[in-house]
Amino acid sequence: MLQELDAQRLVALFVAGLALFNFPLLALWDHDVRVLGLPLFPLAMFLIWGLLIAAVAWIVERSPEAPMPDDGPT
Structure with missing residues (x-):
């Protein structure tokens, strides 16, 4: 069930x-504005791209809710 939920989230x-x-949402960032000396459009693209990668990594790499069984004594 958890794998189905992760697949739906992805x-x-x-x-x-x-x-x-x-286009419609991308046009929101296409202005002659600078933030900390950087153009807004490439900065927004980089931040959105980074946030999407971070969200995918969080979904894929988070630990399962059920505890894993032990492999035995080590």
Whole structure:
């Protein structure tokens, strides 16, 4: 069941990424504005890209909720 939920979360994250990198939302960042000397558009693209990668890593790498069985005495 947990794997199904993770798969659903990854699909939802993929759809969110498609929406964020598509025209209507992408046009929000296309202005002649600088933030800390950096143009807003490339900065926003890099931050969105980084947040999507971090979210995928969090979903894939988080530990399962059920404890893993021991392999025996070591």
